[in-house]
Amino acid sequence: MSIRNWFSSRLAALWERQSRIKDLDRELESHLELESEEQQESGLPLEEARYALDELSATPRCPAGRARNLEQEFAGATCPRHKVRRQGPPQNPGFTAVAVLTLALGIGANTGIFSVIDALMLRPLPFSAADQLVRIYSTKDGVPIAGFGFAGGPSGWTCRISRKTAIVSRRWSPMTCGART
Amino acid sequence: MSTVMRLKNSSNRTELLQGTLDMLILRTLLFGPAHGHQIAKHIQRTTEDVLQVEHGSLYPALHRMERKGWIISKWEMAKERNREFKYYRLTPAGRKRLAGQESKWKQVATAVARVMWPAPGGQS
Numbered sequence: 065m066s067i068r069n070w071f072s073s074r075l076a077a078l079w080e081r082q083s084r085i086k087d088l089d090r091e092l093e094s095h096l097e098l099e100s101e102e103q104q105e106s107g108l109p110l111e112e113a114r115y116a117l118d119e120l121s122a123t124p125r126c127p128a129g130r131a132r133n134l135e136q137e138f139a140g141a142t143c144p145r146h147k148v149r150r151q152g153p154p155q156n157p158g159f160t161a162v163a164v165l166t167l168a169l170g171i172g173a174n175t176g177i178f179s180v181i182d183a184l185m186l187r188p189l190p191f192s193a194a195d196q197l198v199r200i201y202s203t204k205d206g207v208p209i210a211g212f213g214f215a216g217g218p219s220g221w222t223c224r225i226s227r228k229t230a231i232v233s234r235r236w237s238p239m240t241c242g243a244r245t
Numbered sequence: 246m247s248t249v250m251r252l253k254n255s256s257n258r259t260e261l262l263q264g265t266l267d268m269l270i271l272r273t274l275l276f277g278p279a280h281g282h283q284i285a286k287h288i289q290r291t292t293e294d295v296l297q298v299e300h301g302s303l304y305p306a307l308h309r310m311e312r313k314g315w316i317i318s319k320w321e322m323a324k325e326r327n328r329e330f331k332y333y334r335l336t337p338a339g340r341k342r343l344a345g346q347e348s349k350w351k352q353v354a355t356a357v358a359r360v361m362w363p364a365p366g367g368q369s
Contacts, residue, residue, distance in 0.1 A: 088304060091281060091331050095300050098282045 074158040266298070266306050267315075268346040271339055274316060280323075280330035281307060307333060315339035 188194050273279060273287050284307075285298040310316050316333045323330050335343075 084308075087331070088308070091304060092300060094280075094328070094330055095282045095285075095304075 071162075074162065078159065078162075264346055265350065266302065267310060268343065268350060269296070269298075270303075270306060270310065271315065271335065271343040271346070274333060274335045274339070275343065278321075278332040278334045280332050282330075284333070310339070313338075315342050 189197070191197065269288050270284055273284050276287075279287070281300070281303055285300070285303050289297050307316070307318070311318055311333070315336060316339050317336055318331050318333045320329050321332045322328070
């Protein structure tokens with residue numbers, strides 16, 4: 065079985081278990097409501113009916129709740145306290161894997177995105193007056209020539225001076241263009 | 246009884262007792278769909294309060310039986326109340342199971358009766 069299949073089947077099982085517990089809880093809720101209605105109808109004072117209901121719904125063997133108790137009974141297991149407590153993440157490698165992976169991905173993605181944004185948009189360049197940097201380069205007949213030239217270079221060469229507005233956007237706004245000399 | 250006696254052809258010690266509850270539930274559902282509380286009440290009333298099915302054993306039994314395909318369930322609105330209940334219904338597999346359980350139970354009841362109240366002039 066591939067990791068993806070395993071992962072999705074674990075997720076599905078987790079989901080199914082959750083919905084089963086929810087379903088059972090709802091069912092028990094209506095059962096206990098009917099029970100208390102019936103006891104009130106039979107003339108039991110409200111307080112006593114409530115007490116009887118508490119007795120009925122109390123799960124002495126399993127403190128983690130009614131549905132969980134029934135889940136335990138499905139497995140035919142008794143439900144002492146230490147068993148319930150031990151059901152936590154360390155006992156369930158699938159759940160732990162999902163939780164740790166989710167956390168790792170979340171933290172990693174956040175850190176990565178923030179690093180990029182910080183480097184590109186937030187942090188100023190390590191120069192004074194970084195926003196006034198210029199780049200000077202030469203072109204001949206519109207074709208850039210390797211290396212840097214200066215404004216007012218040799219005759220026949222076009223010199224273009226651009227002001228670098230921001231590194232992030234990589235936009236270069238031409239400011240001045242040396243006229244052909 | 247369930248812990249010390251074993252039925253012929255049965256491997257599980259608790260089968261007799263658990264099977265009895267299953268059988269009672271299946272028999273109750275033979276009248277038509279019912280929710281858990283109705284099933285419990287029906288058994289209690291019919292046996293004149295001798296058998297009281299606790300919700301702690303009823304619902305696990307219902308869910309186990311549903312998993313085995315003997316019954317199916319559906320949340321439906323109750324006719325007389327404006328409220329939803331989970332109604333259980335018998336499946337063909339459930340009917341078959343009921344028939345099997347019934348004959349097994351008859352066999353046990355007859356066997357016990359033979360020991361308890363031997364026929365006057367019987368072989369024993």
